[in-house]
Amino acid sequence: MKGKQVSQSRSKREVVSVVTGGAGFLGSHLVDLLLAKGHRVIVLDNLVTGTIANLEHHAGNSAFRFIKQDVTEYLFIDGPVDYVWHFASPASPVDYLELPIQTLKVGSLGTHKALGLAKHKGARFLLASTSEVYGDPEEHPQTESYWGRVNPVGPRGCYDEAKRFAEALTMAYHNYHGLETRIARIFNTYGPRMRLHDGRVVPNFIFQALRSKPLTVYGDGTQTRSLCYCSDLIEGVYRLMMRGDHLPVNLGNPHELSILDIARAIVDATGSKSRIVFRPLPKDDPKKRRPDISRARKLLHWEPAVDLATGLRQTIEWFKTRVR
């Protein structure tokens, strides 16, 4: 009788999600979605690149809890946990150039702690991995079966190798411990809550355009990226956790643009009078990047729905309230 009561109360209790890096750009959008879906959400973040401002609209919500913690340290969470979403990491090339050791530590030690938490709780685990595991790719578009071309000792090595290690560790926990795991390879994503001085291409160009400063295109601007709006991306991440499998899945928007095209689109969308100027291309900057999302389409019935004009408009509106 007692056992029956326990299992009944378990089946009735709220679903609990732990989000590492939940105060960051993507992490905080994920927190919004999980709370909207009725999860109880515990955020772990050391606020090195994240900010509590991204979560302040949840203050007072009893389903939400914030713990300021470096996830490379032992993670202690009371009570049951159903899902661990591991989003903690610097993600802008500018950040991981400034924080190379923290980047390596959160990808390695932090992933180890987050996996350990999931194993201890019997929770399902999702790794926020990256298109950077493909490096400067020889295969285009990139499919999940491509092994990548990464320079381990170049400026991006700290991020790329940390994420490659994180994927390997996630697979090891799946294969050895039988943990239910997911690996999302996230391609370039943009939207509200990117920091003004994040250093990535979209916030840089919007900030420059709104301040009537020249837009700094690195190299000749022919390198390509494929930009996904944050709400699309988070929906893909959620579906992957709920109905995916343990093998990596590309999540991103296959609409490929040159950096010069992105600069022009942002000048147009802001109505700015900014000029475009050219600056040296950073070392090991990938020449092209476009996800092949066939696997996500088939497995998750997912594809991006927000076009660039709409996504940029929403992002620019948000930036306007912050750029003075």
Ligand code: UDP
């Ligand atoms: N980029 C640029 N101007 C900027 C910032 C970035 O031309 O002010 C370029 C950068 O060299 C790269 C692309 O935009 O080719 C995307 O850079 P980002 O830092 O957003 O991320 P990445 O995809 O390289 O990781």
